[in-house]
Each structure stands twice: as C-alpha cells, then as structure tokens.
Amino acid sequence: MSAGSHDAKALVEVEDLRVWFPTRRAPTAERRGYIKAVDGVAFTVRQGETLGLVGESGCGKTTTARAILKLLEPTEGRIMFDGVDLSTVSGRDLRLLRRRMQPVFQDPFASLNPKRTVARIVAEPLAIHRQGTRAQRRERVAELLDTVGLPPDAAGRFPHAFSGGQRQRIAIARAMALRPDLIVADEPVSSLDVSIRAQILNLMSDLQQEFRLTYVVIAHDLALVRQVTDRVAVMYLGNIVELRSTEDLYRRPLHPYTVALLSAVPIPDTEAEATRQRIVLEGDVPSPADPPSGCRFHTRCWLRRKLDNPDICSGETPPLTPIEDGGGAVACHFPDEVRTSSERRETLVTIGSR
Amino acid sequence: MKTPVAESRSEAASPGPDRPVLSVRDLDVTFRARSPVLAVRGVSYDLAAGEHVGLVGESGSGKSAGALALVRLLPDYADVSGTVMLDGADLLRLNERELRAVRGDQVGIVYQDPFSSLNPVLTIGKQLTEVLSKHKGLRARAARREAARLLETVGVPNAEERISDHPHQFSGGMRQRAVIAMAVAPRPALLIADEPTTALDVTVQAQILELLQELTSEHGTTMLLITHDLGVVAGVTQRLMVMYGGRIVEASTTEDVFARPAHPYTVALHRSLPRIDARQERLVTIEGQPPDPTRPIEGCPFAPRCPSRIDRCTVENPPLMTLPTARRATTAGWELPTISERDGNPVPGPASPHLTACWNPPLPEARSAGAGGAG
Numbered sequence: 001m002s003a004g005s006h007d008a009k010a011l012v013e014v015e016d017l018r019v020w021f022p023t024r025r026a027p028t029a030e031r032r033g034y035i036k037a038v039d040g041v042a043f044t045v046r047q048g049e050t051l052g053l054v055g056e057s058g059c060g061k062t063t064t065a066r067a068i069l070k071l072l073e074p075t076e077g078r079i080m081f082d083g084v085d086l087s088t089v090s091g092r093d094l095r096l097l098r099r100r101m102q103p104v105f106q107d108p109f110a111s112l113n114p115k116r117t118v119a120r121i122v123a124e125p126l127a128i129h130r131q132g133t134r135a136q137r138r139e140r141v142a143e144l145l146d147t148v149g150l151p152p153d154a155a156g157r158f159p160h161a162f163s164g165g166q167r168q169r170i171a172i173a174r175a176m177a178l179r180p181d182l183i184v185a186d187e188p189v190s191s192l193d194v195s196i197r198a199q200i201l202n203l204m205s206d207l208q209q210e211f212r213l214t215y216v217v218i219a220h221d222l223a224l225v226r227q228v229t230d231r232v233a234v235m236y237l238g239n240i241v242e243l244r245s246t247e248d249l250y251r252r253p254l255h256p257y258t259v260a261l262l263s264a265v266p267i268p269d270t271e272a273e274a275t276r277q278r279i280v281l282e283g284d285v286p287s288p289a290d291p292p293s294g295c296r297f298h299t300r301c302w303l304r305r306k307l308d309n310p311d312i313c314s315g316e317t318p319p320l321t322p323i324e325d326g327g328g329a330v331a332c333h334f335p336d337e338v339r340t341s342s343e344r345r346e347t348l349v350t351i352g353s354r
Numbered sequence: 355m356k357t358p359v360a361e362s363r364s365e366a367a368s369p370g371p372d373r374p375v376l377s378v379r380d381l382d383v384t385f386r387a388r389s390p391v392l393a394v395r396g397v398s399y400d401l402a403a404g405e406h407v408g409l410v411g412e413s414g415s416g417k418s419a420g421a422l423a424l425v426r427l428l429p430d431y432a433d434v435s436g437t438v439m440l441d442g443a444d445l446l447r448l449n450e451r452e453l454r455a456v457r458g459d460q461v462g463i464v465y466q467d468p469f470s471s472l473n474p475v476l477t478i479g480k481q482l483t484e485v486l487s488k489h490k491g492l493r494a495r496a497a498r499r500e501a502a503r504l505l506e507t508v509g510v511p512n513a514e515e516r517i518s519d520h521p522h523q524f525s526g527g528m529r530q531r532a533v534i535a536m537a538v539a540p541r542p543a544l545l546i547a548d549e550p551t552t553a554l555d556v557t558v559q560a561q562i563l564e565l566l567q568e569l570t571s572e573h574g575t576t577m578l579l580i581t582h583d584l585g586v587v588a589g590v591t592q593r594l595m596v597m598y599g600g601r602i603v604e605a606s607t608t609e610d611v612f613a614r615p616a617h618p619y620t621v622a623l624h625r626s627l628p629r630i631d632a633r634q635e636r637l638v639t640i641e642g643q644p645p646d647p648t649r650p651i652e653g654c655p656f657a658p659r660c661p662s663r664i665d666r667c668t669v670e671n672p673p674l675m676t677l678p679t680a681r682r683a684t685t686a687g688w689e690l691p692t693i694s695e696r697d698g699n700p701v702p703g704p705a706s707p708h709l710t711a712c713w714n715p716p717l718p719e720a721r722s723a724g725a726g727g728a729g
Contacts, residue, residue, distance in 0.1 A: 056555035057526075163643050193412040193644065194582055198626040198637035205636070220556065223585075227628035227637065250630070264560040265630045266585030270612045272631065273589035280564055281557045283511070284525040351631040 010080075011182060011214050012045035012068055017077035019063050023289060035289050037063040039238035041077075042320070045182070050208070050215040052229035052246070054222060054261075058285050059235040061218045065184050068216065069103055070094070082181070099129055102175035106187035108167030112159040118145070118170055119155035125177045144173040148203060165196035169203065176207065186218045201228055222265045226250050231328075234258050237288055237296040240320055244328035250351065254323065254330040254338050256303040263347040277346035295333065303337060310334075374400035374439075374703060375543050375576045376424070381436035383419045383428065383600075389648040393419035395600040397436075400703035401544065404574040406567075408587035408608065411597035414644050417580050420597070421546050425457050441543065459489050462537030462575075464566075466549035468529035472521040478505070478532050479517035482539070489540035500539075508535040508565060527558035531565065538569050545570055548580045563590055584627065588612060595702050596620050599645040599655025602674060603711045605702035616677050616710040619656045654712070666713045676700055677708040677715060 018041075020034040038060040045051045053061040066072045068079060070086050079086045081097060089097055102125070105111040112121055122144055123137045132140065138155075145154055148169040159167055168188065175183055188204065189197040205228065207213060219225050225232060225246070232249045234242045234257065242255040253259050263279045281300045286292055292299045298313040312333050320331040338344055383394035394416040401407055411417040423434045424445060438445040440460060448456065457463070465471045473481055482501035486492045492500055498517070505513035508531040510524075521529055530550065537545060547566060551559035567590060570577045579591055587594060587608060594611040596604040596619065604617035615621045625638035642659040645651055654660070657667040700709055 056557060165643070193414075194584075195412060195623060195626055195640040195644070198628075198639040199641070201628070202637055202639060221628075222556070223628040223630040226630055226633050246633075260557060262630065264556045266559075266563075266583065266589055267629065267631055268584035268588050268612070268624065268627055269629075269631075270588050270609045273585075278560055278564075280560050282561075284527050284558060285555070 008046040008048055010044040011047045011082055012216070013078075013080040014041060014043050014064070014068065015078045015080070017041045017064065017067060017079065018075045019060070019067055019072065020075040033289075036238050036291060037288055038067065039291075041235075041238070041240050043233055043240060043243055045214060045216055047181075047214055048208075048212055049230040050217055050228055052225040052232040053216065053218045053235060054220065054225050054232060055235035056220065056261075056285055058237065058288055060238040060288070061235050062186055064235070065103075065186055065216060065218050068182075069101055069184055070098070071103075095129065099125075099178040100180050101182040101184065102178065102180040104168075104171055104175050104183060104185040104188050107191045108164060108171045109159075109191070111171055112167055114159050116158070117155065118150075118157055118159070118162075121159070121170060122155075122173045122177060125174060129178060131178065140177065141173075144176055147176065147207070148173045163196070164192045165199055168192060168200050172200075172203065172207070176211070179211070180213070182214045182216070184216045184218075187220070188217065189224070190219070190221065197224070204228070222261060234261070237285065237291050239296060239331065240329075241297065241332070242328070242330045243320065244323075244330075248326060248328055251348065252326075252339075253344065253347075254335045255297075255332050256301050256338055257297045259338060259341075259344050259347050260300075260302060262351055263343075265351075267350065272350050276350040277343075279343055279347070295331075302343060303332075303334060303341065306341070306343075307334065307337060375403050375441075376401040376578075377437070377439040378424065379437045379439075379701075381420060381423060381438065382434070383416065383423045384433045385419075385429075386431045386433060387648075391647045392650070393432075393600055393647060394423065395651075397597075397600075397602055398699075398701045399595060399602065399605070400701060401576050401578060402704035403543070403576055404571075405593060405704055406570065406577045406579065406591045407593045407595065408591035409578060409580045409595050409597060410582065410584060410587055412582055412644060414647055415597040416600035416647075417582075417597045418548055421548055421578060421580050424546065425461050425463065426453060427457075427463070458485065458542070459540050460543050462540065462542040462545045464530070464533055464537050464545065464547040464550045466552050468526060468533045468553070469521060471533050472529060474521055477518050477520055478524065482517070482532070482536055485536045485539050504535040504539055505532065508532070508569070509561070510535075526554055527561060530554060530558075530562055534562070534565060534569065538573070538575070541573055541575070543576060545575050545577045546580070547577060549582070550579070551586060552581070552583070559586075566590070584612075584623065593702075593704070599651055600647065601655060601671075601711060602702060602709075603656065604709065605674065605706065606708035610708050614708070616708055616715045617656075617712050618660045618662050618714075618716055621716050622659075622661070662714050662716060664714045670713070672711045672713045674700055674702070674709040674711045677710055 017038055019038040020036050023033045023035055041064060053064060055061050067074050119141050122141045126132060126137045141155055142152055150169050189200050208215060217228060229246045231245050233240045236257050242258045253262060260279045260281050267273055279302050283300055286299060294314040294316050295318050298304050304313045318331045318333045320329045322329045377400050379398045381394055381397040385391040385393060397420055409417045422428050424438050434446060479501050483497040486497040486500050502513045502517050505517060510516055510528055510531055551562050554562060579587060581587055591608050594608045595602045598619050604620050615624060622640045626640055640659055645655045653668040653670055654672050657663050700706055702709055
C-alpha cells in the first residue's frame with residue numbers, strides 16, 4: 001500500500017518479544033513444557049507503512065499480532081505503542097490506547113455477530129468507548145458504510161444477508177469506527193473468493209491513503225504480500241529470519257528459507273511454471289514445542305546440505321543481523337552463500353524479473 | 355446428447371488411446387432446499403487416459419459438486435442427472451454395491467482436508483491395509499508390508515514405524531500423503547483431487563503437487579484437479595476447464611487458457627490476481643458478486659459483471675463454441691457465429707479446440723494483456 005517514508009517515526013516497537021504457552025507434557029527436561037510460539041522477535045512498525053508478517057502455520061505470526069493488540073500478555077519482552085509501554089498501561093489509559101489499534105480478522109462469517117444488525121455491529125466500538133450520542137453514532141455508521149462502499153440500507157440488515165466480501169467490508173467499517181492509527185489485519189482476504197479479494201485489498205489501500213493508517217498485515221500468500229506491503233518480516237518457528245523492504249525481499253532474498261518460500265509459490269502462468277526450478281523443502285515445519293537447536297531452519301535447509309552440514313548451523317542460533325549494503329536484516333550464518341547460490345539465481349529468474 | 359456415449363456401454367471395452375476414460379454428459383446437480391440450489395447446470399466433458407485436467411472456479415461455481423457427483427458422493431438432498439460413463443458403465447445408474455467397487459478401484463479421491471478423510475480412531479496402517487485387502491485382495495501380512503511400502507513411496511519417513519500411528523500424530527502434509535497413498539493404492543484409472551493442497555502450507559503444497567504428478571504419471575492415471583488457484587493448475591495440468599455459475603465457460607489447453615484467455619471472466623480473473631513475480635500499481639477488480647445459485651440464470655451467468663456484455667448476453671445463454679479464429683474481424687470485434695454455423699455442440703475433450711461460452715469473446719489484444727499481467 002502507500003510507501004511509508006524511511007525516516008517516519010515508529011508507531012509500534014517490539015523488543016525481544018517472547019510468548020510461550022505452557023503445555024503439560026515436557027518433551028525434554030530442559031525445554032520443560034512450553035510451546036515457544038514467539039521466541040525473541042524484534043521489529044518496528046513505522047507510521048503510515050504496511051508491514052507484512054509472513055510464514056507458514058506455527059511460525060508465530062498471529063501470536064505476534066495478538067501481542068501487539070494486547071490481546072495476550074508477552075512472556076518476556078516489551079511492546080511500545082507510540083512511545084508507551086503496553087505492559088504499563090491499564091484501565092482508562094488502556095482504553096484510550098485501544099481506540100487507536102483495531103483488528104480485522106480472517107473470517108467475516110465468524111467475526112460478525114449474526115444476531116445484530118450491521119448498524120449495531122459497526123457502532124459497537126463507539127458504544128463501548130462511549131463516543132457520541134445515539135444520533136451521532138447513527139450518523140457515523142452511515143458515514144462509515146459509505147466509506148467502505150456499502151449501501152446506506154445495509155445498516156438495518158443482518159450479516160447473513162451479505163456475501164463474504166461485503167461482510168469483510170462491514171468488519172473494516174467497524175475497525176474504522178474509532179478512527180484508529182493502526183489496523184492489524186490477520187489474513188484479511190484468505191477466506192474470500194479470488195475475484196472478490198482485489199476489491200477488499202484496493203479498499204484497504206484507499207483507506208490507508210485517506211486516513212493515514214498504519215497496517216500490520218498477516219498473510220501466508222506471498223503474492224498478495226508483495227502487492228500490499230512496504231516491508232516484510234519472514235517468520236519461521238517463532239523467529240524472524242529476514243526483515244526487508246518488500247522489493248528487496250522479492251528481488252534480493254538473503255535467507256535460504258525466504259528463497260525456498262518464494263520458489264514454492266505457484267505462478268498463474270504456464271510459461272513461468274514450465275521453466276522455473278523449484279526448491280522443494282523436505283519434511284514439515286518441526287513442532288514449536290521442541291524446536292531444533294541452533295538455527296531453527298537447519299533441519300530443512302537446502303543451503304546447509306549444500307555446504308556439507310557445517311556445525312555452526314545446528315550449534316548456534318544466528319542473530320538477526322543488519323545487512324551492510326542496503327537496509328534490512330537477516331538471520332543466517334551464510335548470507336553470502338545465499339547471495340551467490342544458483343538456487344537463488346534460478347528462483348529470481350522467474351520471480352524477480354519484473 | 356447422451357446417445358453416442360450411451361451406445362458404447364454394450365462394448366464395455368477398456369479405454370483405447372482415443373476413447374475417453376471418462377465421459378460426462380449434461381450433468382445437472384440441484385440441492386433440494388426451500389429455494390433449490392442449482393449447483394451444476396449442464397456440464398459435459400471427456401477425459402482421456404493419462405491426462406491431467408484442471409477444473410477451476412470459485413466457491414459456488416459448481417466445480418466440487420460437479421466432481422463429487424461423478425461418484426455420487428453428494429448428500430441425499432442432491433438431485434443428479436445426466437450420464438457419467440466410466441469404462442462402459444454409467445456411474446449414475448449403478449447400484450450402491452457396484453458403486454462401492456468403482457470408488458477406490460477405478461476412481462480414487464483426494465479431498466481438501468486430509469483429516470476428515472481419515473478415521474481418527476484407526477491407525478494409518480489399519481486404514482491402508484483395509485484398502486489393500488478390499489481392493490487388491492491382499493492377506494493381512496502382505497497387506498501390511500504393502501502398506502508400509504506405499505507409505506514410503508509417498509514420502510513418509512520411517513514408514514515401518516509410522517504405520518502404527520493414528521492420524522492426529524501425522525502433520526497435515528503427512529496426512530495428505532497417507533490419503534494419497536490410499537487413493538492410488540488400487541491403481542485407479544481416474545484420480546479426483548479436490549483442492550488437495552488448499553489446507554496446506556506453501557512449501558508442503560509444492561511437495562504434494564510434485565508427489566501427485568509423479569504418481570499419476572508413473573501409472574498413467576488420469577487426474578482431475580479441482581482448485582480455485584490458477585497458480586496450482588499452471589504447473590500441473592495439460593488442459594483446463596473454467597467454471598462459472600455452474601457451467602463450463604472456457605476450455606482448452608492450459609497454455610491456451612493462460613496465454614490467450616477467451617472468456618471475459620478468465621481475463622478478469624487473471625488481472626485481479628496479485629502475482630509474486632510482479633507488483634501492480636493497483637489490482638484490477640471484478641465488480642459485483644458471483645450469481646445466486648438459487649435463481650435461474652437468464653442469459654450468460656457472467657453478464658451482470660461483464661465489461662464486454664452485448665444485448666444478446668442477457669437474454670440467451672451462450673453455449674460452448676469453438677473460438678472463431680478464422681472469422682476474426684480485425685478491429686470491429688468478433689464476427690459472431692450464428693447458431694446454425696456452430697459446429698454441433700462441442701464438448702471439452704483431449705482433442706477439442708479452444709472453446710468459449712461467450713457471445714462476444716475478448717479481442718486478441720485484450721486477451722494477451724490479460725495473460726501478461728502487469729508485465
């Protein structure tokens with residue numbers, strides 16, 4: 001969506017975030033019974049930008065988003081929203097902060113109360129935060145419905161009367177009701193039909209420009225992420241493995257996992273599909289209850305195998321390190337080897353060319 | 355339209371090189387309800403031996419209902435009519451016992467959600483050996499050996515041990531591998547894969563697509579791949595059928611449909627897709643909604659959303675027609691074929707030309723623009 005300028009100030013700062021969920025069974029003694037959904041994640045979200053959080057299931061992207069919204073408490077680490085430490089606020093201050101950050105969920109069939117009219121659903125945040133009189137709220141609802149492209153008579157109807165795309169518009173209207181600064185959208189279009197997705201993505205882009213919104217968009221669809229984000233954090237098993245500007249990530253990926261992800265995405269083009277080389281990763285994502293030692297990706301890493309399994313990969317966790325030329329950061333012991341690999345070259349022949 | 359296929363029933367011969375493995379004619383599926391849902395409206399096509407054919411459409415397009423109807427796996431409140439000829443028999447007219455023999459033996463099925471197609475209380479091995487003893491007549495010990503071998507073929511590591519696991523102990527990708535092992539074990543002539551990778555992560559999706567390719571090519575199995583994802587079919591299929599509003603609206607080789615889409619819906623769908631290999635300034639949207647399946651459609655199902663709609667589109671449903679390449683006018687648009695000029699009712703099949711159900715198919719320039727994305 002709109003490009004956040006590089007020196008824009010940070011709206012959200014996430015510092016060494018860890019979210020562990022206790023489990024009853026302990027896989028090994030030293031890792032007694034925790035699912036380490038997010039395990040040491042740091043990034044900032046700049047005012048006006050769209051940051052994408054991508055990764056496969058279990059990578060911690062949704063947990064990270066929930067922590068930003070203070071829908072769950074971090075086990076360790078700190079989240080700052082506009083300079084305020086979220087863990088220190090409560091009561092009235094927290095309510096005031098909450099107005100400024102709103103979620104949009106994946107499934108608009110589950111996120112809208114079927115027994116309430118659209119007017120009541122959209123006005124609910126206003127009612128909870130005691131904004132305006134009844135008449136003022138009604139007026140605001142009409143304004144919001146218009147903003148998201150729904151007819152005025154939608155207000156009196158119930159969610160079941162609307163299609164998936166229209167329901168997501170209702171959910172977006174509700175998120176916009178309190179004039180937030182930040183919208184955290186978790187897979188906002190993945191439950192919608194392909195022909196409807198573009199409508200919603202364009203709407204989100206328009207709203208961002210008009211209301212100077214900051215977005216955190218969580219998605220597994222890498223094609224969509226290229227379209228809508230300014231920067232991307234690629235997550236794997238609770239860690240960020242690469243954090244780059246969107247164009248850098250898609251044109252000059254530096255983590256072997258990113259390269260594999262990019263190479264795995266099917267392209268709706270027979271010519272591209274016929275000529276491309278695909279890196280097929282072996283196996284599944286390991287369990288976050290018992291993550292691999294060292295670099296968490298090492299058990300599936302194509303580069304490690306190619307380099308004849310260096311000890312450091314399984315022995316030491318690579319920190320997220322700033323990249324010298326150009327912005328961003330990568331967490332790999334061998335970024336130069338990624339840079340010069342034929343695997344990356346082949347992947348970029350198909351996806352980085354345009 | 356049923357006669358030519360119905361006649362071949364008596365011969366009951368195995369499909370030759372030019373005889374289709376599967377012949378579907380005039381398939382209608384209606385779900386009975388207070389307002390009946392017309393899910394599939396008059397679908398016909400042929401599949402040849404060893405072909406990989408994609409059936410693409412959005413939810414509600416009828417792609418899944420149409421495929422499940424082939425082996426009568428729809429609930430009781432679904433009315434199915436038409437003919438589905440497989441190996442000389444009309445599947446829609448078999449009794450339940452005959453049908454059970456066909457499912458599995460001749461037609462294997464892989465669903466979207468591998469968890470729902472496995473029995474949660476039985477071990478993977480038990481479920482596999484059941485298939486093997488039923489369809490291949492193997493005895494207990496032989497079946498178990500074969501089950502382990504199959505699991506290994508589909509890429510389950512430590513198959514010997516994992517065979518005693520229950521489905522919940524398998525990851526999503528491994529479960530789908532087990533389901534595929536079961537579906538291909540009896541060496542069916544036809545494999546129906548209904549969104550086989552939709553529930554999986556992208557790196558696992560790549561593995562499963564590769565596996566399906568490998569196994570079907572190895573045994574010359576015909577595969578009908580049902581998906582909403584144009585990316586998935588691009589690399590895996592030779593032919594495509596695009597469904598919209600319960601009908602096939604375009605059919606040709608996969609290459610043709612991508613390079614020269616000939617239906618306004620296909621063109622629009624292409625343009626609205628975000629692509630990993632290019633960032634568009636702004637996504638092109640398809641305004642409006644898919645048609646309401648509870649209402650009869652007058653004219654073309656895509657007409658209300660179609661940018662190249664002409665008067666005829668709203669009153670008369672365009673049947674599948676051969677793309678009139680020879681009769682192309684240079685700038686004024688297509689010279690439209692009259693009904694009498696149409697070459698019968700062409701049916702999508704291995705040798706059929708590019709077919710489109712459109713009275714005003716997109717001009718070649720527009721078509722190549724649609725395929726090229728933002729290039």
